[in-house]
Amino acid sequence: MNAARENDSRRRGRAHGRLWLLASLFPLVLLAASALGAVNIGLADLWNLVAAPAQVPEIVRAVFWEIRLPRVLLAALVGAALALAGAGVQGLFRNPLADPALIGVSAGAALGAVVCFFFGWEGLLGGWLLPLAAFVGGWLAVLVLGIFNTGFAAGGTAKLILAGVALNAMLGSALGFFLFSASDDALRSMTFWTLGSCASAQWPQVVVLLIFLAIGGMLLWRNARSLDALQFGEEQAAHLGVSVVRVRREIIVAAALLVGAATAFAGTIGFIGLVAPHMARLLLGGLHRLVLPGALLLGAMLLVLADLGARTLAAPAELAVGILTAVIGGPFFLWLLRRPSSWSA
Amino acid sequence: MLRPATFLAVLLTAFSARAEPARIVTAGAAVTEIVSGLGLGPQIVAVDTSSKNLEHARDKPDVGYVRMLGAEGILSQKPDLFLASGEAGPPAVLEQIKAAGMDVVVVPNGYSLDNIDDKIRAIAAAAGRVEAGEKLITQVEADVQALRAATAANQGELPGVVFLLARHGGNLMVAGTETAAHAMIEASGGRNVAASFTGYKPLSAEIFAAATPDFVIVSESVGGDDTELLARVPGLGATPAGRQLRVIRVDDAAFLGFGPRTPSAATEVALVLRQP
Amino acid sequence: MIPNAPSLVAEGITLSRDTRRILDRVSLAVTPGKFLAVIGPNGAGKTTLLSVLSGLLKADDGRVMLNGREISGYSPAERARHCAVMRQDNARPSGMTVLEAVELGRLAHNAADDARPLARQMLWQMDLSDLADRDCSRLSGGEWQRVAFARTMAQLSGAEASGLLLLDEPISSLDPLHQHQLLGEARRLARDGHGVLAILHDLNLTAHYADEVALLAAGRIHSSGPASEIMQPSVLSEIYGCRMTEIRDGGQRALVSLPLPSVG
Numbered sequence: 047m048n049a050a051r052e053n054d055s056r057r058r059g060r061a062h063g064r065l066w067l068l069a070s071l072f073p074l075v076l077l078a079a080s081a082l083g084a085v086n087i088g089l090a091d092l093w094n095l096v097a098a099p100a101q102v103p104e105i106v107r108a109v110f111w112e113i114r115l116p117r118v119l120l121a122a123l124v125g126a127a128l129a130l131a132g133a134g135v136q137g138l139f140r141n142p143l144a145d146p147a148l149i150g151v152s153a154g155a156a157l158g159a160v161v162c163f164f165f166g167w168e169g170l171l172g173g174w175l176l177p178l179a180a181f182v183g184g185w186l187a188v189l190v191l192g193i194f195n196t197g198f199a200a201g202g203t204a205k206l207i208l209a210g211v212a213l214n215a216m217l218g219s220a221l222g223f224f225l226f227s228a229s230d231d232a233l234r235s236m237t238f239w240t241l242g243s244c245a246s247a248q249w250p251q252v253v254v255l256l257i258f259l260a261i262g263g264m265l266l267w268r269n270a271r272s273l274d275a276l277q278f279g280e281e282q283a284a285h286l287g288v289s290v291v292r293v294r295r296e297i298i299v300a301a302a303l304l305v306g307a308a309t310a311f312a313g314t315i316g317f318i319g320l321v322a323p324h325m326a327r328l329l330l331g332g333l334h335r336l337v338l339p340g341a342l343l344l345g346a347m348l349l350v351l352a353d354l355g356a357r358t359l360a361a362p363a364e365l366a367v368g369i370l371t372a373v374i375g376g377p378f379f380l381w382l383l384r385r386p387s388s389w390s391a
Numbered sequence: 392m393l394r395p396a397t398f399l400a401v402l403l404t405a406f407s408a409r410a411e412p413a414r415i416v417t418a419g420a421a422v423t424e425i426v427s428g429l430g431l432g433p434q435i436v437a438v439d440t441s442s443k444n445l446e447h448a449r450d451k452p453d454v455g456y457v458r459m460l461g462a463e464g465i466l467s468q469k470p471d472l473f474l475a476s477g478e479a480g481p482p483a484v485l486e487q488i489k490a491a492g493m494d495v496v497v498v499p500n501g502y503s504l505d506n507i508d509d510k511i512r513a514i515a516a517a518a519g520r521v522e523a524g525e526k527l528i529t530q531v532e533a534d535v536q537a538l539r540a541a542t543a544a545n546q547g548e549l550p551g552v553v554f555l556l557a558r559h560g561g562n563l564m565v566a567g568t569e570t571a572a573h574a575m576i577e578a579s580g581g582r583n584v585a586a587s588f589t590g591y592k593p594l595s596a597e598i599f600a601a602a603t604p605d606f607v608i609v610s611e612s613v614g615g616d617d618t619e620l621l622a623r624v625p626g627l628g629a630t631p632a633g634r635q636l637r638v639i640r641v642d643d644a645a646f647l648g649f650g651p652r653t654p655s656a657a658t659e660v661a662l663v664l665r666q667p
Numbered sequence: 668m669i670p671n672a673p674s675l676v677a678e679g680i681t682l683s684r685d686t687r688r689i690l691d692r693v694s695l696a697v698t699p700g701k702f703l704a705v706i707g708p709n710g711a712g713k714t715t716l717l718s719v720l721s722g723l724l725k726a727d728d729g730r731v732m733l734n735g736r737e738i739s740g741y742s743p744a745e746r747a748r749h750c751a752v753m754r755q756d757n758a759r760p761s762g763m764t765v766l767e768a769v770e771l772g773r774l775a776h777n778a779a780d781d782a783r784p785l786a787r788q789m790l791w792q793m794d795l796s797d798l799a800d801r802d803c804s805r806l807s808g809g810e811w812q813r814v815a816f817a818r819t820m821a822q823l824s825g826a827e828a829s830g831l832l833l834l835d836e837p838i839s840s841l842d843p844l845h846q847h848q849l850l851g852e853a854r855r856l857a858r859d860g861h862g863v864l865a866i867l868h869d870l871n872l873t874a875h876y877a878d879e880v881a882l883l884a885a886g887r888i889h890s891s892g893p894a895s896e897i898m899q900p901s902v903l904s905e906i907y908g909c910r911m912t913e914i915r916d917g918g919q920r921a922l923v924s925l926p927l928p929s930v931g
Contacts, residue, residue, distance in 0.1 A: 084467035105466070108491035113462045140758065173482055229569045230590040231478065238458045238481070245461050246483030275771050277760030278815075284723055285754065286822065287747030287775025332762020362437055362464030363455030 061330045068329075068343040075347045079118045079354045084361040085109045113247075120247035120311060121353040121367075122346040123255040125318055127262065127308040129345020131301035132319035133326065133337050134266045137273035138297045139203055146305045146319040148210045149298055150187035153217035155309040158183020159239050160224045163232045177251070177310035184306035187213060188298060195294050203280060206294070241366040242315035244353045251311045258307035263342070265300035269293050270334035277332065317371045318345050321379050328382040348375050411519040412472035412494075416465050418457050419476025421507075421650030422498055423448055425514050426474060428651045429523045437468040439479075444644055462487035474514060476500055500649075502574035504538075504657070507531050507649055527651060534654035541661040542580035550664050552581035553604040555624070556591050557613045563623060564591035565598055571647040572608070579660040581606065596626025604636065606664060611640040639663050672735075673698045674831050674862040675750075679729035680719055682712075689715050690726065691886040697862035699829035702854050704867045704877035704894070708907055712886040713866045714755065717835050720864070721752045733831065747775035750831040751822035755839070757815045761804035765795065765814050768803050772821030785824055789817040792852065808840040816849055823861060832856055834865040838872070850876045870911075874898045882906060 081092050087106055094101045095110055131146040139148070146152065158179040162168050168176045194209040225236060266273075272293045275283040280290050305319070326340030352370040359365055414436045417423040423442035426435060437452040438445075439460070454464050457476065462484045465473055473493055477500030479485065489495045496517040498510050508528050515524025554572035556564045566572035567588040576583045584604045585592075592598075609620065617638040639660055645652040646660070673696035680693040689712045697703050705713055718724035720731055722738040731738040733749055741749070751772070760768065769786035776782075790796050793813050798806065806814065816837055823830045834853065838846040846869070854876050857863040867873045873880060874894055881891040884906050890897055900911040 084461070084463040086467075105469075105491065109463060109466055112490045113466070113487045169482060173486075226592075228590060233590060234458055234478070235480070238456075241459075243459065243481070245459070246481045246487075248483060248487070271771070271774055274760075274763065274767075275774050277758060277763065278768075278771075279754070279756055279758040281718075281723060282752075282754050282757050284743055285721060285747060285750075285752035286771060287744040289743045327762050331764075332760055333767060337762075357461050357463060360453075360455070362461070362467050363440070363453050364459050364461035364464060366459070 061336055064329050065336055065340055065343075068340060068347075072343050072347060075350055076118060076122065079121075079350045080110070080115060082354060082358060083109075083114050084357060085114075087114075116249050116252050117244050117247035117353065117357075118350060119252045120255065121244040121349045123252065123259055124244065124308040124312045124315065125322070125349025126342045126346040127255065127259050127304040128315060128319040128349075129322035129326075129341040130259070130263055130266055130338060131304040131308075132321075132345075133323035133334070133341040134269075134273070134297045135301050135319075136323050137276065137334055137337070138294060139207060140277060140279075141207070142324065143320075144207075145316075146301050147214070147316075148207065149301060150191055150210055150213040150217060151184040151302045151305040152309055152314055153214050153221065154187025155180040155184035155306055156240060156314055157187075157217050157221050157224070159310075159313070160221055160228075160236050163235045163239065164224050164228050166232065168235065177307075180310040181306045184302055184309060187217060188302040188306075192295065192298065195291060195298070203294075239313045242313035242368045243356070243364070244312050244349075244367060245357070245364055246311070255307050255311060258303050262300040262304035262307075263338075265296050265303075266334075266338055269296055270338055273297070273334040274332075312367075315349070315368055315371060317368075317375060318348055321375050322348055325375075325379055325382055328385075412470070414468065414470045415472045415474060415518070416454060416468050416470040417442060417474045418454065418460060418479045419498070420445060420644045421510060421648040421653075422474050422476045422514065424644070424648065424650040424652065425511050425527070426518065428511075428527045429515060429518060429520045431518055431520065436470060437465070441644070460484050462491065466491055466493065472496065472517060474498065474517060502569075502571050502649060504535055504578055504649070504654055507651065507653060510649070511651070531651050531654060534658065538578065538654050538658045538661060541658050541665065542578075544665060545580040549580060549582040550606060551584040551604040552576045552579075552606045552608060552664070553584050553598075555594075555607060555609045555613070555620075557610055563594050563609075563613075565594055566591055571649065575646055575653075575657055575660075576608070579657045579664060581660075581664050594624060606637050606639055608639045608641055608646075608660065610643045612643065613640075637663070674734055674829050675720060675864070676732040677716075677720055677729065678732075680716065680726045680731070681728035682715065682719060682724070682726045689886050690719065692729070693883070693886070693888055694729075695881050695888065695891060697831060697864045698879075699860050699862045700857055701878045702857040702863045702865070702876060703879045703881060704865050704873045705881045705883055706867055706870065706873055707883035707889075711883045713883055714835055716883065717752070717754075717833055717864075717866060721750060721833050722746055734829075744775040747822065750833065751819045752833045753815050753819040753835065753837055755835045757811070759803045759806065759811050761802060763803050764800050765803060765806070766790065766799040768814055769818045769821050772818040775822070776825070782821075785821050786817075789821045789824075790814075792820070793817045794848065809842060809845060812837065812840045813845060813849065816852070820852065820856070823856065830856075830861045832861055832863045832865075834863070836866050836868060838867070838869065846872060870898065870903065 081087055081089060085106065087110060091102050091106060095107065099107060128146065135146050135148060136142060136144045159176060162176050162179040191209055191213055194206050225233060228236060272288045275286045275288050284290050322345035323337060323341040325344045326337045330336040330340045348371060352367050352374050355370040355374065356365045356367040413434060415426060415431060415434050416437045417426055417435055418439040420441045423435065423438050423445055427447050432447050435448065435451060437454050438448045439454055439457045441457055442448045443453055452468060454460060457478055458480050460479060465488055471494060473488055473495045475497050477497060479497065485495055496513065498513050508531065511524050511527050515521050554566040554576060556566060556572065565585045567585050567590055569589040570591060573583050585598050613620065620638060621636060641656060641660065645656040675697040678694050680690050682690040693716060707713055715724065719726050722731065722741060725739065733741065738746065766786055769789055770782040773782040773785065790799055793816060795813055795817060798810060803811065819832065823832055832853065838849055841849060850872055853863050853865060877894045879892065880894045880897040882889040882897055889906060890902065900913050904911045
């Protein structure tokens with residue numbers, strides 16, 4: 047029994063150690079991404095920006111404070127939001143292939159944005175109508191899905207997933223219709239939007255997204271233990287004291303808040319919501335008190351690095367960040383999968 | 392903590408006295424052409440991808456797709472003027488460039504030959520080359536007059552025309568209304584047979600059920616000879632009308648760009664359409 | 668609370684799905700200190716009954732009282748503190764150790780700090796200490812069943828008033844030694860004052876461990892009472908449609924079901 051205890055604490059310690067490692071890598075990644083870019087800002091200037099702004103050329107100050115820093119932070123927040131939502135949805139559906147897209151938020155948000163482009167409204171409300179439309183679109187999709195969040199004796203989760211599939215297909219058709227009917231100009235804007243990008247980052251968006259991340263993250267965090275229990279199956283979880291329907295509602299609401307807000311500001315960005323939670327599980331095990339912060343950090347770092355690539359690899363041109371998330375995250379993920387046992391002792 | 396607004400105000404005043412720019416970044420092929428037409432070609436330090444096809448812009452750095460620009464990429468070229476066509480974006484990126492203290496001039500877009508003068512005027516004003524601008528306008532107007540002369544004889548039934556756009560992967564798209572191609576077909580004295588829809592749509596044989604075109608206009612960048620091209624167009628090559636069909640090849644940037652070369656490109660097409 | 672008042676009472680439970688009646692006026696009571704076995708052929712409605720008794724499924728008619736209160740009035744967490752349930756269909760999570768799985772038995776209990784030592788104790792009781800750090804996904808079916816039972820014991824520990832333990836075929840994957848071990852623990856919990864209800868298929872073990880037996884057939888309670896009365900070959904042969912004979916060994920009751928088709 048003593049040996050077992052030692053083994054156990056060592057392993058638990060290892061998972062915690064890895065989480066701390068991720069947490070300490072995160073500021074380094076942020077720092078590196080803030081220092082690198084098409085406009086050269088050396089480490090010395092980076093320090094001076096804070097310590098002695100007067101010594102830094104005005105153009106560098108402007109680029110750093112108005113363009114680069116909000117963009118790096120937006121990328122971190124978008125990545126974190128998508129990964130958190132993915133961790134929640136995968137835990138809820140007990141399905142490793144579950145993606146936040148499964149609950150229809152992404153498609154709903156895309157439809158909201160596309161409608162906005164279709165009517166040429168994207169510039170209204172000082173440019174805020176577009177994210178608003180995307181967010182509302184995502185929410186409407188989730189509200190429809192919420193109708194199917196009923197009891198669980200008759201396979202509630204399976205029903206929810208099927209409803210999500212049907213909803214996605216319907217939204218996809220509507221999306222196709224608008225894409226087909228759109229003018230050439232609008233079509234190009236829509237296509238660009240659906241590729242995803244953090245290039246439009248501005249401070250107000252960073253603040254808004256931070257608020258959404260805090261709310262969504264708190265909703266998920268308070269259900270972390272329930273998500274653990276749900277891994278035994280919904281009925282067994284209910285016997286352990288989980289209010290399954292309430293937890294399901296809260297997870298879906300959290301995912302909708304997170305994905306809706308992230309998509310509203312950065313367009314549709316795939317891969318992170320699916321893969322970052324898996325990375326967290328492979329590194330840290332399945333307990334959601336570790337998976338949630340792990341996914342948050344991994345998702346944030348992944349998108350910051352992908353966005354760094356998007357703005358530097360072809361500089362002065364921009365690459366689509368969606369291409370790079372998979373290029374950067376894919377090999378790392380495959381490596382994790384290949385390791386004989388990332389988590390299991 | 393730094394107050395961004397304060398130094399931005401300083402930057403803006405620094406640039407408000409408009410001198411002739413030394414470093415220009417352009418986005419949009421027509422804009423790039425006009426800037427060159429004003430004799431400012433050497434001052435262009437970077438262009439967007441669509442301008443890369445222009446001979447004099449081939450060696451300049453590429454700031455990317457005109458709708459997917461990045462603020463920092465453009466600023467890294469240290470321009471003192473950023474000239475962009477109306478489709479340039481995303482909007483927030485243009486805002487960011489302005490916020491960084493750069494001079495940003497967005498040139499209105501429009502599928503009309505009259506619009507070219509406005510573009511030239513706007514760019515000439517922004518670049519401090521009003522005189523050169525007027526000279527370019529005179530030249531463009533002369534070209535427009537030549538086009539009018541070429542199409543004046545057209546009476547009654549106008550020749551049916553279809554414009555095929557080559558998209559990525561070699562797919563051919565048909566130009567409907569509300570496209571630059573539609574405007575150019577009309578300006579050249581033709582009638583767009585695919586006027587039942589807007590935008591560019593994938594080829595479908597049904598488009599030609601109502602009206603058979605006499606001419607096909609296609610970019611000179613599309614490979615293959617005319618027979619091969621027509622074979623790719625379902626429901627067209629096999630019809631009697633299809634056999635008489637003639638293919639006109641155009642330079643995309645000149646024909647669709649609504650820049651200084653556009654009126655003469657239209658005249659070339661108009662002369663072909665006029666032939667019996 | 669009156670001592671030995673039943674902790675769980677079901678009265679006239681009736682449930683239909685479509686036109687099929689699954690449970691028909693089922694009444695039973697689980698008394699603290701007693702081990703009640705529910706037996707019956709496949710499709711008799713045993714698992715459905717368990718879902719109704721544990722408050723997951725609402726009956727069309729009848730009521731279920733848990734410690735004197737209608738079970739539908741409990742919140743899931745409150746219910747979980749009174750009543751621990753081990754289902755048949757327990758999914759095996761990956762990325763979770765056995766110890767962590769057992770700790771989740773304490774989910775509804777507010778004092779989370781005692782979860783770790785308690786979980787260890789339950790694992791030790793179930794002879795599972797060596798597996799404490801094994802990932803759940805790598806357990807055999809039988810090992811996982813014992814872990815699930817350990818978790819259920821952890822959940823029951825310190826239950827308010829007298830706790831209730833509901834087990835749905837808890838020994839279906841176990842070898843004989845561990846069948847005895849698990850049912851022995853269940854009976855011990857009954858002796859400690861908890862009410863225990865277990866759905867069982869093994870008639871021999873039922874006869875050995877149960878104090879009371881309810882015989883469910885086609886959605887009805889065919890008969891119920893002390894194990895010695897119900898576990899009669901004549902009754903069981905009729906219900907299961909299978910010849911039964913009784914073999915006594917050294918004064919102890921033992922029932923053996925012969926796997927022969929009923930004589931036609």
